[in-house]
Amino acid sequence: MTRPLVETRDLKKYFRTPRGWLHAVDGVNLTISRGQTLGVVGESGCGKSTLGRVILRLLEATGGEVLYDGENILTYKQDKMIEMRKKMQIIFQDPYASLNPRMSVSEIIAEPIKVCKTIAGRKAIEDKVYEMMDTVGLARRFVNTYPHELDGGRRQRIGIARALALDPEFIVCDEPVSALDVSIQAQILNLMMDLQEERGLTYMFVSHDLSVVKHISNDIAVMYLGQCVERTQSDELFDNPLHPYTQALLAAIPVPDLSARNRPQNIIRGEVTSPVNPKPGCRFAARCPKVRPECSVEDIGLKEVSPGHFVACILY
């Protein structure tokens, strides 16, 4: 087995809140192979967006390691990290907030190139901007428009072009299609998959939408209150979900198909709480239909129950 491009080891990010420490990311271990997509799913407050930002060091981790091509980038000094940023980029959820409203499309796409000085010369930068616009399917006539003059889909294309401008290897996609209408969402998903094929990109695709994640990912990690509860191949997860939370999540997806209409409903009770000063044990225990007293004794780590299928549950 080759070395993964990105690997996290016991990665932790805690935030200080008035009520105590919020364990947003709490001991997450992930691997993402080169040219593959890891989907990260979970409900709001599970720490999936924080995880992406900690991996990119947009937030500083509280503990653990992020290995990029085998090296722990969390120990990098500022200059080395800035060099590193050419290789790893991010696409955001909100195509409104993630583009500087005072910059035109060409300025937004050229900004990373100017910052990192990967290309010199006005003409060369301009050519690169046009090349990026062609790549993401954004008509060249929009080059001088401002983000607020464009619709959500086009804005998201600008965000993708900006991320690709430095020719990165690895992109964290933080809910990139959640704010878009379904027909536009499909256009953007197709674009992202094409780009991955053409450029051999590696994605970490963060989303709350399981059907989108399944569509685009090779592997999926399910998160609950800051922890990864299950991780395996995409098809395996859907065919054979092991963790009770994964099972509940899959059961809750409304399927656009009448045959699913009268299937037995096993909806879990209760709501997601916030992981402030969490007690030891399984975070899902309070809502779990299969809970046992042992669940709340100590933290439960991921265990490989079958080749490539990891689950953090006492039942396995």
Added chain:
Amino acid sequence: MEERLLEIKDLHVEYVTDEARVFAVNGLDLTVNRGETVGLVGETGAGKTTTALSVMRLLPDLVGRITRGSIILDGIDITRATEADMRLIRGEAVSMIFQDPMTSLNPVMTIGEQIAEVLHLHEKYDTKEEVEHRVDEILRLVGLPPERKGEYPHQFSGGMKQRVVIAIALACEPKLLLADEPTTALDVTIQAQVLQMVRELKEKLNTAMLLITHDLGVVAQTCDRVGIMYAGEIVELGTAEQIFQKDERHHPYTVGLFGSIPDLTRKTRRLSPIEGLMPDPTDLPPGCRFHTRCPHRMPVCEVESPRPSYNGGHLIRCHIWDDRRCSQ
């Protein structure tokens, strides 16, 4: 008693601002029968919310207005009713659940007060005790402990707030419930809880529901009949079976919508989305509104608005399926 509860005919709604005139709803026909759930599906800007607000007569003052058509609710034409009549109708005969539970409740009133208010406004009970008793009963109905009625909205989670909103909407046991994206702001497991509760309550109270959503999955789990909206019109309308049956005749936009969502049961490498964007509602294209994006566009689509064609109650508004044209 007549079977039809709500009958919208040829509804046109416009928003007029300083800058532009927005054609939000353009000739919408829709009926909802007693006890039935009708889904209204479409993307942003299709005119779904405007339709519901028209039924409530709560279009924004000075800006939005109904320019043509009628809305008959239980024999009363809402477009002609006085404001005083409307106050009696709202909350009593028809009520509405809004999309965002976070902002739909008054932050400085307890949830108990907010539920009791609708009962007071419609003079449902004479004494304070009866009202309080009813509030407790409704809270239990939506799965909230009545002891929490003295708490304020910010003390509840999103899913619980939406339950409160539903409790307010159902307090007077309305004949019609307009639900505008009631679960869009909620997490998937909470969405499942809320949807199941709504289904059960609807059954229990025999309330009809117009469910507005962009999510075909929610529609499939909930609705008896489904209308697909595009640019202020219903382009396809039929029973859930007719709409979700893959090998039936469909409007190209419906086909596009289904092609845009990833299928959990099959492994497809590429999605087949609809090309292009929603048309600008201030400057709608002539002929069929969808022709600018339609893969089956014909010359006639650009000039002539398609007439609805029916096939056993299954309406499609498209030149391709217009039999009269085919026979020519």
Added chain:
Amino acid sequence: MLRYVVKRLLLMIPVIVGISFILFVIMDLTPGDPARSLLGEYARQEDVDALREEWGLNDPFAVRYGRYLASAIRGDFGKSYRTNIPVVQEIISRYPATMKVATLAILFAMAIGIPVGIISAVKQYSLVDFGSMATALLFTSVPPFWLGLMLILIFSLMLRLLPSVGTDSWKSFIMPAAALAAAQMATMTRMTRSTMLEVIRQDYIRTAKAKGASQRYVVLKHALRNALLPVVTVVGIGFGNLLGGSLIIENVFGISGLGTLMVNAVKSKDSPMLIASVMFAALVGGLVNLAVDVLYTYIDPRVRSQYVKG
């Protein structure tokens, strides 16, 4: 809650010490000799020197400031260089005038500003709205002292209804309060109108309408309370400022309040007087702010629960 109040009170201490330091520095840089100005131009140099020695003015800055702080902690803020009366006593005797004007002014401003703001918002784009907004705009642009002079011209000199100077009767306070209230009133009108308009657009207002409530009911029962929350802050800030004394209006109407005290202190280089009166004004302003924040917890349940838990 009590812990919060105590914490806020403790946080005021460094601010007040900071004020004393800044003013001490400024007064130190101010040219002129307070001893000389007390004794007069023709006093003998020996007498001046003796007084400087008595007041400790010949010591280095750090020593003088340290001595000031040390005695201030014991509650001794010194004597006025000008009158030789303990400054605290002087402030206490002057303060009621300022407080009366400020209270009357804020009451005027609230009584007119808030209702007009509400009516303007409810009847947006009407003639009433336009008229009150134009008036408000005018009132923010009129210098209060000029307005005061105009009031004197009309009500004292022409109509002879109100006394132009002094603090002899309650009538004396009407004009200064009105002159001070104008700008506050304008701010409150505009603020009330804009928050009201903001609130009227909120989803919960639509929810209330969907229940079948009338426009009037929705405005009074749902919009008003939410719209007034930010206005409370504005009232508090305004009141805090007014209680600090107005240098200029007190001058126009010949009121010897806190403002006049401060101006005279600057003019005669009376540092103990100036520092004590500014600290007093800051203290009063801080207390009003704290009172507003405490009041907030009673009217806004969202704020209340923050303190209950924390």
Added chain:
Amino acid sequence: MTEQATVNPSNPVKKRSQLKAIWFRYRKNKLAMFGLALFLSLVLVAASSGLFLDYDTQVIEQRMRERLQPPSSEHWFGTDQYGRDVFARVVWGTRISLFVGVFTVTIALTVGTLFGALAGYYGGTVDNVLMRIMDIFLAMPGTILAVAIVGALGPGLVNVLLAMAIARIPQFARIVRSAIISIRGQEFIEAAKACGTRDGRIIMRHILPNAIGPIVVQVTLHMATTILGVAGLSFIGLGIEAPTPEWGSMLSEAKEWMRYHPYLMVFPGVAIILSVLSLNLIGDGLRDALDPRMKN
């Protein structure tokens, strides 16, 4: 709004300046346009007054034989107790008030922006220390600080201007800080960080251009209050001193004569109101034009 509203799909889109869009919205606001016209004419008056008025002979020279004349065709606004033409003095006063307004705010803004930007961008200890110091200044009644500084520096136009500027620095620091904090958390700043942009460039290229709108609004409104403030100080004799024709000190002199010569008070007062009003109208108009959501 969908993009077709602003972009014609067939032609390449010309770069439309954002200033133009703001101007387009501003122009529709009649009151704001009135304010702008008023302000520009005041600027014109101030600029041209030097051309047709001689300061020494027409503005400050005393002609006791012509004292206290009511308005007439010769002296439009009448003459004061020293026989000086009030019209000439009010016109010359425009120069002084506008000068004081512009320069005070410029100095306060420059220094305030520096502090505010440091505090807002870095947060944490830097923010805490800077803002606690600002709190001390903000806790003092606004005018007394200026009065005390004038006392230390001595009277005179430049000193009053400096005193007012120093007294306003904390306010601008607070405005800039809160503008920056509201922008700092936005995703496009994270995007800039994600490609290794250094702090200086993030502040200059991403934060300040977005913060400029609300700051400009505050600048105009503060110019208005500065003009009011200086007039007030001069009125109580702690600002700009006679014989300089500052409106506030003119009013202070006129006060003695108000019973029998009230016109002396009217014209300087109206001049203050007009200049302050014009700036307030511009400020309000800019606020609406910069943030179209606030309308309706």
